[in-house]
Amino acid sequence: MSFTPLTGxxxxxxxxxxxxxxxxxxxxxxxxGRLDGAFAGRRLEIxxxxxxxxxxxxxxxxxxxxxxxxxxxxxxxxxxxxPAPGLTDRRxxxxxxxxxxxxxxxxxxxxxxxxxxxxxxxxxxxxxxxxGQLNLLDAIERRIDFTTPEGKEYRLGQELATIMxxxxxxxxxxxxxxxxxxxxxxxxVDFGLYSFHCAQRQIDAGHGPYFYLPKLENRxxxxxxxxxxxxxxxxxxxxxxxxxATVLIETITAAFEMEEILHELRDHxxxxxxxxxxxxxxxxxxxxxxxDFQLPDRAAVTMTAPFMRAYTELLVRTCHRRGAHAxxxxxxxxxxxxxxxxxxxxxxxxxxxxxxxxxxxxxxxxAHPGLVPVCREVFGNVLGDRPxxxxxxxEDVEVAAADLLSVRRIAAPPSSEGIRSNVAVALxxxxxxxxxxxxxxxxxxxxDAATAEIARVQIWQWLRxxxxxxGTVIDLLDAECAALEAEDPEALVLEAREVFVDTALSxxxxxxxxxxxxxxxxxxxxxxxxxxxx
Numbered sequence: 311m312s313f314t315p316l317t318g319x320x321x322x323x324x325x326x327x328x329x330x331x332x333x334x335x336x337x338x339x340x341x342x343g344r345l346d347g348a349f350a351g352r353r354l355e356i357x358x359x360x361x362x363x364x365x366x367x368x369x370x371x372x373x374x375x376x377x378x379x380x381x382x383x384x385x386x387x388x389x390x391x392x393p394a395p396g397l398t399d400r401r402x403x404x405x406x407x408x409x410x411x412x413x414x415x416x417x418x419x420x421x422x423x424x425x426x427x428x429x430x431x432x433x434x435x436x437x438x439x440x441x442g443q444l445n446l447l448d449a450i451e452r453r454i455d456f457t458t459p460e461g462k463e464y465r466l467g468q469e470l471a472t473i474m475x476x477x478x479x480x481x482x483x484x485x486x487x488x489x490x491x492x493x494x495x496x497x498x499v500d501f502g503l504y505s506f507h508c509a510q511r512q513i514d515a516g517h518g519p520y521f522y523l524p525k526l527e528n529r530x531x532x533x534x535x536x537x538x539x540x541x542x543x544x545x546x547x548x549x550x551x552x553x554x555a556t557v558l559i560e561t562i563t564a565a566f567e568m569e570e571i572l573h574e575l576r577d578h579x580x581x582x583x584x585x586x587x588x589x590x591x592x593x594x595x596x597x598x599x600x601x602d603f604q605l606p607d608r609a610a611v612t613m614t615a616p617f618m619r620a621y622t623e624l625l626v627r628t629c630h631r632r633g634a635h636a637x638x639x640x641x642x643x644x645x646x647x648x649x650x651x652x653x654x655x656x657x658x659x660x661x662x663x664x665x666x667x668x669x670x671x672x673x674x675x676x677a678h679p680g681l682v683p684v685c686r687e688v689f690g691n692v693l694g695d696r697p698x699x700x701x702x703x704x705e706d707v708e709v710a711a712a713d714l715l716s717v718r719r720i721a722a723p724p725s726s727e728g729i730r731s732n733v734a735v736a737l738x739x740x741x742x743x744x745x746x747x748x749x750x751x752x753x754x755x756x757x758d759a760a761t762a763e764i765a766r767v768q769i770w771q772w773l774r775x776x777x778x779x780x781g782t783v784i785d786l787l788d789a790e791c792a793a794l795e796a797e798d799p800e801a802l803v804l805e806a807r808e809v810f811v812d813t814a815l816s817x818x819x820x821x822x823x824x825x826x827x828x829x830x831x832x833x834x835x836x837x838x839x840x841x842x843x844x
Contacts, residue, residue: 319343320494324436324486325839333443333503341545342487342502346494348541352534353480353495360527363563364821367596374711375566379529383569389633390572390579394554396472396517397423397580399697400635400673401689402682404471407432407749408442410456413449414464417471419679420686424471428500429478429524430588430759431749434828435835436486438746443503446473450511473512474556474580476522477501480531481822485832498538505542505553513548520580521555525588527563529570539578551577556637560585560760561592565621565714568628581635583675584622586613587760591767593717598771598819603717605771607728608764613639613662615720620713626670627704635698638666638674642756645680655754656684663688672698677749677756724772732765733786736814738794739765741806743827744834759824766814766823773815783815805830 320339324330367373375383404421406412408428416424426446432438448454450473455465477500478484483493501521509519523535539553557564557571559582564571572579590611597603605611613622622638629636641662643655659681666674667689676685693699735752739762742750750757772778787810795803809830813823820826 319489320346321488322486323488324440327437327440329444330440332447333440333507338503338506339487341506342494342499343489344545345498345502345538345542346489349498349534349538350495352537353497356480356531356534359530360821363527364596368599372711373563373566373596373715376570379567379570382573386631388573388576390576390581391551391554392633393635393698394518394520394552394580397520397554397635400637401693401698402685403474403637403673403675404679404682405431405476405640405675405677407438408445408475409438410441410445410448410454411464413445413454414456414466415679417449417473418467419471420469420682421471421676421679422673423474425474425476425522425675427476427522427748427758429476433743433746433748433831434478434482434484434496435746435831438748439484439486439499443507446475446504447507447511449473450508450515472517472520474520474522475500475504476524477504479525479822481525482824482828485828501538502542505546509542509546509548509552513552518552518554521553522583523555523557524585525560526557526571527561529567529574532557532571532574536575536578553578554580556580556583556635558583558585558588559621559625560588562589562596562714563592565589565624566711568625569632572628572632572634576632579634581637581672582625582629583637584625584639584671585760586618586639587758587764589618589621591760591763594764594767594771595819595821597715597717598767598774601775602721603715604721604775604777605717605768606720606722607725608732608761608768609728610722611720613665617714617716617719620709620716622666622671623669623704623707624709624714626702627707627709630670630700630703633700635672635700636670638663638671640675640677641681641685642677642761643681644678644751644754644756646754651754656681660684660688667692670699670702670704672700724768724777729769729772729778729783730786730790732769733783733810734790736762736765736769737787737790737806737810740809740823740827741794741801741803743824744802744805744809744831745800763823766810767819769814770816770819780815787811802834805834 320343400422402421403423404416405425408426457463478496482496484496484499485493487494543550626636641659646652663685791803794801809827813820
């Protein structure tokens with residue numbers, strides 16, 4: 311392939327690392343520059359629309375299914391593209407960062423799909439971003455085998471999971487790549503580098519470049535991604551429709567536009583996923599100012615809550631009406647060496663997956679290889695030899711706007727343990743994220759950015775509505791800071807505390823904690839570099 315040179319080229323500001331030149335080739339940077347030139351402006355429009363709609367909801371505007379797109383929802387004549395190679399049977403999907411050890415374990419896990427996550431499970435240090443791209447390239451080339459210094463071997467087997475990549479969301483920038491004096495959108499970096507290096511390789515291997523799209527809020531964002539797919543496929547010289555993407559329905563506004571999102575992406579669609587943790591975060595973020603949207607402790611908001619049942623059943627019905635896969639939510643338990651605790655945790659996972667399979671989902675997510683067998687067994691019991699259950703159109707499901715917003719039916723004051731847990735999880739996750747880890751095992755659960763977001767916005771909401779005293783939260787925060795410092799002298803306690811204060815205790819609720827934390831990471835990295843060079 312060849313491109314006409316751009317007038318403004320992408321500058322690499324990140325420090326060079328081992329084998330970085332294999333990813334940051336002049337041709338790959340040229341490809342990123344083309345994507346940026348075509349779509350960076352539309353990204354800004356998307357973010358502006360998000361702020362506008364958020365302000366409207368905060369002012370009391372109702373949220374309902376759009377009358378303007380009623381024809382899309384009532385038209386029975388359209389369906390999404392048939393499942394792509396490697397995406398027909400998705401009964402178990404495993405997620406995790408594109409870290410080398412995780413890549414081998416996930417691909418060998420017995421799951422049908424591995425979602426390599428540059429978003430919630432990855433702290434976007436420069437090394438993690440480019441290292442993740444190298445690991446994906448090596449995995450596809452089957453040269454990712456390695457041995458640890460302790461002598462433990464990691465080798466790819468014969469039956470491997472299909473790779474899907476989740477790029478970072480539209481709200482994030484990649485500050486280590488610059489064009490015309492401004493950073494490149496992180497979504498375009500993750501999508502573009504993987505597509506440039508791996509799209510044709512995946513096609514040659516019998517699959518294709520497949521993606522998960524995070525945090526979409528409406529049909530216009532789906533349209534933007536669809537246009538990016540068309541543009542990228544034409545530039546790369548691969549057939550249109552080769553790219554496929556599953557959209558995570560993890561915002562409350564997207565829940566009202568599921569059919570419209572599938573319609574926009576229909577030739578590139580690989581279905582929808584119930585991103586449960588971010589969905590709760592979005593609900594609080596949009597309605598946390600209202601007294602009738604006060605959620606109880608995070609652990610008390612289960613998938614059997616009426617408003618969560620409405621959300622998941624509508625997702626299955628929407629997908630299957632249009633021939634799309636419906637993929638269930640995350641099982642985040644980390645297997646324990648404590649046999650009794652492990653048995654109890656696996657029993658909860660089994661119940662959750664049984665509910666999903668019986669509701670009509672075609673597969674579900676797990677965060678750890680140890681959970682693959684139970685998920686596979688549960689869906690196997692329902693599916694048998696069938697690859698999915700798209701024939702279950704769930705015409706019995708009728709969901710109104712009020713059903714998706716019926717939070718008050720489970721409203722309850724926070725418990726002292728719930729408050730303490732949210733403070734502890736958020737603080738420890740912020741510390742890990744600032745140090746470069748985006749997936750962190752805490753108290754038997756694999757926590758990522760989504761669960762940290764819930765923890766901090768719940769604290770913000772409870773403070774706003776006087777469900778907890780600010781002094782109590784500060785005391786708990788100080789106690790957790792002391793405990794963390796005692797546990798790990800290397801912990802970035804002060805910086806993690808500052809992120810917590812800025813994003814959970816301020817009068818204005820920041821939309822995400824990650825931009826704040828990313829800025830702090832950049833400042834700290836620059837200071838360390840200056841120290842080394844001094």
